[in-house]
Structures are given as C-alpha cells and as structure tokens.
Amino acid sequence: MSITVQIPTALRRLTAGTPRITCAASNLAELFSALDTQFPDLKPHLRDEAGQTRRFLNVYVNEEDIRFLGGNTYAFQDGDEVLLVPSIAGGSR
Numbered sequence: 735m736s737i738t739v740q741i742p743t744a745l746r747r748l749t750a751g752t753p754r755i756t757c758a759a760s761n762l763a764e765l766f767s768a769l770d771t772q773f774p775d776l777k778p779h780l781r782d783e784a785g786q787t788r789r790f791l792n793v794y795v796n797e798e799d800i801r802f803l804g805g806n807t808y809a810f811q812d813g814d815e816v817l818l819v820p821s822i823a824g825g826s827r
Contacts, residue, residue, distance in 0.1 A: 735812040739765065744820055748775040762793065762806050765816065779820065790821035 739755050746753065755772065759765035770777045782788055793800040794817040800808055810816070
C-alpha cells in the first residue's frame, strides 16, 4: 500500500524543499512517525508535546478533512493523497 503526502510550501524549508513523498503508512500516527524519521525538523510542526496533532495543522485526505473521516482512526487506503496544511495568520492593518 502506498500513499502520497503533499508538503506545502510553508513547510518545505523543513524538508529540504521536498514537495511530496510516498510512504506506506496505514494511519495518521504511522504517517507522522515516517515523517519524523525522514524529516526530524518537521516533527514539532506536526504534533504538540503530548503527541497530538497540532491544533493549527489541517490534514486532508483526497481533499476531505481527516476530522470528518474519523480523525486519528482513519485508515489510509492505497493511493490516498494526503495534504498537510498549516494555518497561517498575519498581515498588516
């Protein structure tokens, strides 16, 4: 089984510019562990100190918010496309 993970531009500085990877993770915890191994600098941007998905990180599977698919219990299917989207705020008045 293989899934594709899209790394957004905002996080690519932590992945040496890598825009996407493929891996064999079967759920979100396995995916984060695989990303931790391959890109250690990415880890604090994915999970908090308790190991939970960061509050301002949105995860989409095939363009569907993973929270509506079962969240951490969602089992990836072969060919799933995962997109990690950090919330970005700011700007000027």
